[in-house]
Amino acid sequence: MTRDLIVVGCGIVGASIALAAQRAGLRTELVEAAFPGTGVSAAGMGHLVVLDGAELALSARSLELWRELLEREPGLSEYRRTGTLWVAENGTELAALARSQDRLRAAGVPSELRDAAGLAREEPALASDLAGGLLLAGDGIVYPPKAVHQILSCALALGARIRTGQRATALTGDGVVLEGNLRLSGEVVIATGPSGPELLPELPLVPRKGHLVITEATASPPRHQIVEAGYTRGLHAPDGLSVAMNVQPRPTGQLLIGSSRESGLSDSEVSPEVLAAMLGRVLRFLPGLGRLSALRTWTGLRPATPDGLPYIGRVPGRRGVWAALGHEGLGITTAPATAELLVDGILGRKSILDPAPYDPARCLG
Amino acid sequence: MVDGFDLVIVGAGPAGLEAARSASRAGRKVAVIDDNPRPGGQIWRHDPTGRAARPLRRLLSDLQSHEATRLFPGHRLVAFESGPTLVLESATGAQRIRGECLLLATGARELFLPFPGWTLPGIYGAGGLQALAKGGWPVAGRRVVLAGSGPLLLASAATLLRHGARIEGILEQAPTTDLLGFLALLPRWPLQTLAALALLRRLFRVPYWRGSWVTEARGREGLQEIVITDGRRESVLPCELLGTGYGLVPNIEAANLLGCELTAGPHPAVRVGSRGETSRPGLYAAGEITGIGGAGRARLQGALAGAAAVGDRRQADRLLGRSRHAEAYGRHLARHFRLGEPVRHLARPETILCRCEEVPLARIAEIPGDDSRSLRLLTRIGMGPCQGRICLHALAETRPEPFLPDWLTRPRPPLFPARLETLAGPERGPLP
Numbered sequence: 001m002t003r004d005l006i007v008v009g010c011g012i013v014g015a016s017i018a019l020a021a022q023r024a025g026l027r028t029e030l031v032e033a034a035f036p037g038t039g040v041s042a043a044g045m046g047h048l049v050v051l052d053g054a055e056l057a058l059s060a061r062s063l064e065l066w067r068e069l070l071e072r073e074p075g076l077s078e079y080r081r082t083g084t085l086w087v088a089e090n091g092t093e094l095a096a097l098a099r100s101q102d103r104l105r106a107a108g109v110p111s112e113l114r115d116a117a118g119l120a121r122e123e124p125a126l127a128s129d130l131a132g133g134l135l136l137a138g139d140g141i142v143y144p145p146k147a148v149h150q151i152l153s154c155a156l157a158l159g160a161r162i163r164t165g166q167r168a169t170a171l172t173g174d175g176v177v178l179e180g181n182l183r184l185s186g187e188v189v190i191a192t193g194p195s196g197p198e199l200l201p202e203l204p205l206v207p208r209k210g211h212l213v214i215t216e217a218t219a220s221p222p223r224h225q226i227v228e229a230g231y232t233r234g235l236h237a238p239d240g241l242s243v244a245m246n247v248q249p250r251p252t253g254q255l256l257i258g259s260s261r262e263s264g265l266s267d268s269e270v271s272p273e274v275l276a277a278m279l280g281r282v283l284r285f286l287p288g289l290g291r292l293s294a295l296r297t298w299t300g301l302r303p304a305t306p307d308g309l310p311y312i313g314r315v316p317g318r319r320g321v322w323a324a325l326g327h328e329g330l331g332i333t334t335a336p337a338t339a340e341l342l343v344d345g346i347l348g349r350k351s352i353l354d355p356a357p358y359d360p361a362r363c364l365g
Numbered sequence: 366m367v368d369g370f371d372l373v374i375v376g377a378g379p380a381g382l383e384a385a386r387s388a389s390r391a392g393r394k395v396a397v398i399d400d401n402p403r404p405g406g407q408i409w410r411h412d413p414t415g416r417a418a419r420p421l422r423r424l425l426s427d428l429q430s431h432e433a434t435r436l437f438p439g440h441r442l443v444a445f446e447s448g449p450t451l452v453l454e455s456a457t458g459a460q461r462i463r464g465e466c467l468l469l470a471t472g473a474r475e476l477f478l479p480f481p482g483w484t485l486p487g488i489y490g491a492g493g494l495q496a497l498a499k500g501g502w503p504v505a506g507r508r509v510v511l512a513g514s515g516p517l518l519l520a521s522a523a524t525l526l527r528h529g530a531r532i533e534g535i536l537e538q539a540p541t542t543d544l545l546g547f548l549a550l551l552p553r554w555p556l557q558t559l560a561a562l563a564l565l566r567r568l569f570r571v572p573y574w575r576g577s578w579v580t581e582a583r584g585r586e587g588l589q590e591i592v593i594t595d596g597r598r599e600s601v602l603p604c605e606l607l608g609t610g611y612g613l614v615p616n617i618e619a620a621n622l623l624g625c626e627l628t629a630g631p632h633p634a635v636r637v638g639s640r641g642e643t644s645r646p647g648l649y650a651a652g653e654i655t656g657i658g659g660a661g662r663a664r665l666q667g668a669l670a671g672a673a674a675v676g677d678r679r680q681a682d683r684l685l686g687r688s689r690h691a692e693a694y695g696r697h698l699a700r701h702f703r704l705g706e707p708v709r710h711l712a713r714p715e716t717i718l719c720r721c722e723e724v725p726l727a728r729i730a731e732i733p734g735d736d737s738r739s740l741r742l743l744t745r746i747g748m749g750p751c752q753g754r755i756c757l758h759a760l761a762e763t764r765p766e767p768f769l770p771d772w773l774t775r776p777r778p779p780l781f782p783a784r785l786e787t788l789a790g791p792e793r794g795p796l797p
């Protein structure tokens with residue numbers, strides 16, 4: 001059977017690619033081993049965030065695309081524009097946030113700096129000894145499992161197709177083989193999240209485990225997603241455990257709490273020690289939350305590349321095979337710009353973003 | 366951290382207290398924790414209007430005579446830390462406790478099958494209503510119906526009657542033939558027979574409709590009337606309170622989190638050997654958590670497992686034969702009170718299945734496939750404060766086999782909603 005494009009994996013990345021491809025007129029078929037949106041995408045926090053650093057361009061473009069999508073499909077994925085409030089513990093961190101503001105401005109992303117008093121006005125529940133913060137009002141939140149399904153529905157409505165419960169087992173040179181030996185031919189995109197190495201062992205990818213906690217509803221939730229400035233340090237800490245305060249107000253009044261990072265672990269067990277470290281950090285910044293109850297906890301594996309950028313583009317040495325992998329802790333955000341870059345690449349079109357930094361060739365030995 | 370116990374027992378019902386007595390008799394240091402303010406569990410729940418049940422009084426006075434035995438009422442097990450250390454929460458703070466061995470006697474909870482109107486104020490679990498009455502909630506003069514399946518309906522009715530309620534009737538979904546089958550062999554278990562006779566004597570004036578169930582509950586602000594049927598004819602019965610329950614499901618969550626092997630099916634029990642040993646070394650289980658079989662069986666199992674856990678073989682061996690016999694009673698019960706098809710499919714599209722997240726049956730029917738994880742992610746069924754303890758079991762009953770319940774295969778802490786400061790650990794956060 002021949003289709004223009006076969007997308008392996010229906011997480012947020014695969015679904016977004018299918019939608020962009022189908023819109024560009026490519027007849028697309030998704031192949032999903034389990035059920036749509038039940039991979040890492042189900043575990044993620046769904047914070048749509050412009051992240052200063054390596055992924056600034058990709059995340060900034062993605063937020064534009066998310067807002068376009070949300071204009072076309074209002075109410076999609078339980079979207080709320082909460083903004084992000086980055087919180088500095090001391091003067092050094094506040095100075096770093098000020099420098100971050102300059103880079104964001106250069107990328108066309110507005111933000112506002114807050115001193116200690118201004119921070120307290122934004123979020124009175126924050127500890128009183130903090131230095132200040134940076135507010136990105138354009139950021140928002142979605143509910144990822146719904147996001148995957150609704151983006152998938154849009155793609156299916158345009159004529160895309162999906163096979164669920166069917167695992168791709170090998171690449172053939174002109175397509176893929178599925179379990180049960182069914183062959184599909186066409187250009188192939190691998191968007192299998194942390195399982196990337198099963199089909200593309202040449203692209204280095206390690207799991208980075210993260211823990212999340214959801215609480216009961218509170219009468220006075222914070223208005224913004226609040227993240228400590230130190231969060232970005234954890235992004236680059238290669239080994240061991242790093243934890244940072246990251247608190248998201250859900251539309252229900254519940255709080256979704258992260259975050260932790262542990263490299264190289266691939267189990268799904270919830271560790272009480274990691275929970276304790278993470279929640280200790282949260283109570284440092286939001287001391288009033290101590291008596292709020294946690295309802296549930298879970299973990300997820302972020303697929304991480306060596307340089308912190310995803311692989312988006314043609315896989316060298318293979319015919320008609322494209323990668324959309326390695327989105328680490330930002331794949332919900334960066335899925336739409338990933339899809340745009342990839343489809344532009346397949347069609348040989350010039351893209352708004354420079355594709356070079358994401359070229360998988362950079363990490364091949 | 367409280368440390369140095371030979372045996373920590375979770376649950377102070379018949380099984381847990383008997384286990385504590387066995388272990389104390391063997392001279393061991395025992396801790397019993399329970400989230401209720403007083404020991405006794407469901408069946409011996411404290412009732413200020415009456416004297417505590419005789420077996421409970423005996424058990425407690427025996428335990429009091431052992432200095433090394435400590436009760437921790439009002440403490441709820443919410444998580445484990447490595448060891449395993451038990452993380453407990455009380456109304457005021459958190460506590461950590463550790464012992465050489467652990468025995469889980471966490472009992473069972475009621476199984477609810479949703480029907481139109483079942484979320485109306487005035488409708489409770491049959492056991493829940495019994496507990497409310499014992500707790501002093503006024504039921505005197507109120508018109509009450511009990512409906513569902515199993516002996517708990519009778520026990521609840523007897524308590525409510527004693528507290529002055531007007532019992533309009535008891536509806537048992539099991540058909541007369543099954544009930545006769547149950548009664549025919551009941552004399553094999555003399556203690557259970559005596560208990561049944563005592564109940565029937567207190568209830569002899571109360572109508573007991575067999576092969577009957579509630580198809581709908583109606584009312585404006587609260588319950589006013591119910592529609593009942595015997596499968597052929599429907600009729601309307603006015604009432605103010607309804608206690609409902611279709612049997613019991615074991616509280617396996619703590620055991621499951623520790624990786625104990627479970628029995629198959631949507632309402633699994635913890636698999637134990639003849640001495641209450643689970644698949645995990647040092648970990649024992651007794652009572653309803655190992656399968657539904659009533660208080661008599663729970664007491665024997667508890668006594669046996671408590672002795673076995675502290676290595677008192679003589680005491681344990683002595684109880685083996687009787688415990689096996691009591692075991693058979695559980696199977697007898699299950700066989701004759703099994704649920705018929707109609708009561709599983711009473712919900713209508715608009716009937717709420719998950720009360721915490723307000724998920725109606727129609728939302729669930731929309732989700733394609735039979736993947737329980739997708740179902741949960743997309744409808745949020747089971748994601749509220751009760752953590753699916755009610756709705757996920759109800760859902761499993763409405764589904765045709767096979768339905769793979771993912772909430773069983775991926776247990777995670779906390780076992781009950783737990784304060785962030787509790788989970789943040791003893792050194793962090795403002796602990797009182």
Ligand SMILES: Cc1cc2nc3c(=O)[nH]c(=O)nc-3n(C[C@H](O)[C@H](O)[C@H](O)COP(=O)(O)OP(=O)(O)OC[C@H]3O[C@@H](n4cnc5c(N)ncnc54)[C@H](O)[C@@H]3O)c2cc1C
Nearest residue numbers: 009011033039040041044045047168193210300331332333
């Ligand atoms: C704790 C945590 C918090 C996070 N928070 C955020 C956040 O706030 N904001 C944000 O932007 N991102 C966040 N993320 C990151 C985000 O969740 C991921 O980057 C993103 O979901 C990756 O999506 P994906 O589509 O690549 O992977 P997945 O969602 O895992 O999708 C891959 C799919 O491929 C399927 N598959 C695998 N192998 C095969 C095969 N051989 N054949 C067919 N199908 C196959 C899988 O079943 C799966 O459905 C978080 C991640 C974690 C773990």
